[in-house]
Amino acid sequence: MFTPHTQKDVEVMLKSLGIERIEDLFSEIPEKFRYPKLDLPDQLTEMEILSNLDSIASANGSTKELLSFLGAGAYDHYIPAAVDNLLQRGEWYTAYTPYQPEVSQGTLQAIFEFQSLICQLTGMAVCNASHYDGATAAAEAAILADSHFRGKRNKFLVSRAVNPQYRAVMRSYFRPHDDIQILGDDQETGINADMAKLIELIDKDTALVLVQYPDFFGRVIDYKPLIEAAHAHGALVAVATNPTALGILTPPGELGADIVIGEGQPLGIPLSYGGPYLGYFAVTEELLRKIAGRLVGQTTDIDGNLAYVLTLTAREQHIRRGKATSNICSNQGLMTLAATIYMTVLGKEGFKEVANLCYQKAHFAADQLSQVDGYQLAFPEIPFFHEFVVKSERPIDEVLEWLRDHDILGGYDLSQDYPELENHLMLAVTEKISREDIEFLTAVLEEEYHD
């Protein structure tokens, strides 16, 4: 498949090489390992594989058929038609890393615009061309802090209200380094919104404090006291963000964050069972040279025309090898393009509208749910964005199963990550959820209660 060689072409080429058979080109491979019989399914035509995959995809229940209140790090937003339509241009998706700026101005300028939009959204000075996802961006924030203090500070404090998967990835990245301690996310330190216990842990050995805004439970917490305490001890503060929320909430840059990261999936990227998404990573001017990954800068060509190039590449692995800031060698190119187009076509007003709709509908849902018998809000006094937690009198697995019987994905059972939150369900509400959907959800839950 996909090889254009005719028999005659092959003959011409073999003749020019002075060999009889293509196999002769592989004589350096030990004979006993040459030409194994691979146990793979027989090859299929395009028509056949499409039909197969159609039935495999249909074996799933998607958010098109199920009413979904699942969030917990990935959100079902409306994606304007222009986003995917433009993404499917071959000039975008069949190009590679823009190492040759003369023939890559499109990709370079798009990344420059992405960097600009994310800086604007987060209130930061510098943003790179992206990491793999929010979780790996969180791990890279810790790596940045480690190198910023040249390994002299070994405490990394992470709020328990940071996405459990981010914390898990960070731990995996640092597992070989026995000298580094990742603390603050134990049950004892807890998830209190005042952050007092986490603040108590900050000291002169603290390299980084990582919090989430809105946090994993959707809560909007004032981190100013924590940021001040961290800075008083010379530590850096990284804030993991939800980009949609920043359409209406004060950006962390204004709160004093040193690093702002986030999961970019809500910016026009389909759920796609968890990836590919993108991790954005923005820092203050002071940390500019510590940032990992690709950066696009504006310059001119030799005729003085405006041009864009990859810049400060001397930080990166292909130049610094073992001394690089990270081993990252790609960025989420096409996903950053999706995010850039998404933010552009929604624009200033549209983006705020999405954020506001999420906020309003989530609050309506929370209000309605808290009126259902057997359910109450877990954090009634704390502001939240588009995700909230309810406490149920019934085990969550039973609740979810009941909802499933009514084609509803009811949300996220928090007890899988938080033993102290048994019988707690977390629901996300985006602009795609209608009032009718919310009323259906509460009606089904009422029915269950009285069942």
Place this chain on the structure above:
Amino acid sequence: MTEPTIFEMSSPGRRGVKMPVSDVPEVALPKGFERQELHFPEISELEAVRHFTRLSQLNHAIDTGFYPLGSCTMKYNPKINEVTTRLSGFANTHPLQPEDTVQGNLYLMYQLQEMLAEIGGFAGTTLQPAAGAHGELVGALMIHAYHKDRGEHQRVRMLIPDSAHGTNPATSAMVGFDIVPLATDARGNVDLGHLKSLVDDRLAGLMLTNPNTLGLFDENVEEVIKIVHDAGGLVYGDGANMNAILGVTQPGKIGFDILHYNLHKTFSTPHGGGGPGSGPVVVAERLLDFLPDPVVGIIEEGDDENPPLYGLVTPAKTIGRIKAFHGHFGIHVRAFTYISMLGAIGLRNAAEKAVLNANYMQEKLKGTYTLPYDRSCMHEFVLEGFWDDVPGIQALDIAKRLIDYGIHPPTNYFPLIVKEALMIEPTETENLETLDRFVEVMLKIAEEARTQPELLKNAPHNAPIKRADELKAAKELILCCYPSEEM
């Protein structure tokens, strides 16, 4: 060209896509947290569409022309990949859905795990790594965990050939290994004498790219692996160049312990302008327990009437989670599509034609350009981009001149062990006419270098921009536009 930025195109009051009005009662935003300003562009949808269309036209891409970028395997990206990954059942499933609602996804991932293990000759697979470099990190973490599990804490040395990609040492450094450079011999193989002198009980492993970055299959690979294994080390395979040996040989059978694939290279899932990649890692039996958490497994065997039940399982001694959710699932669908269409026969054919194409071009060019390692190559080859009798012309000049002929430059200045390297990889999807034209252009450029060197020095002449001032970019560091000042 000068396409304004989206911020410069903005005009207050102009709208793109609108959202419906709210159907629920309005509540106030949280006090003290209200955002004051959001300086996003205000442009119409048509302006945005034209902007991103015009920008796309400034790119060279596989769909527009020959892209012989060595080490990157810029093969045709079948359009069907883009259709299958967008099937609603795949694109619209949430990563935290209950497993019984995503049996299609889990089946596909399970099958892809099996396919990748089989192609490489390994026992198991993780699909979690997001890119090749991320796969390397997984591999290095597993090597670390493996030795630690056996109580061999002193194994801290990672051998890395001097021809290796920069990601290999960068990855080893992240995991805390001591990086020990390993020499290449005169034929482009690992220097066996040097290797023997470096192995002792401090050896953690060797990161070997085979075929290597010179496009050469190591003639002593069995012995290299034996030396490392005898010293108690593990051999990591950088699978960047798997396209050369698909269906021709299996690294796992030769003795590699771990290998990462680059799905965006070898399995055509596209490159996306720099990503997303996908870097699944396959491992030998003794490393299965260390795979990242989770992998897809069969929870309940099927029978005549019911298919098996697939689910997420945690390996016994896992190195933990290394990415949120399940890896780049949308890329897995594309790779599954591609492998299914090729099958065993098609994979072998792809490798054979890739190697035939590379050798054909190498043969035609090696008289005019110096070929530092004069052997038959695998899927790519490395030439020297300079001539002693043409002072002042560098690999960069040749690369930039190719742009004038509508061809993307080869990878240049890599591998580091070849002076003024030009690394050329045609891939199997290019036809003979394209190869002949490339050869013809390269020969013409060699002639121009002697007769009209300024044509090369000032190239490109007809690209969207002339050569860019990279020093200025690094000095002035304009990394974003400041909309608040411009608006």
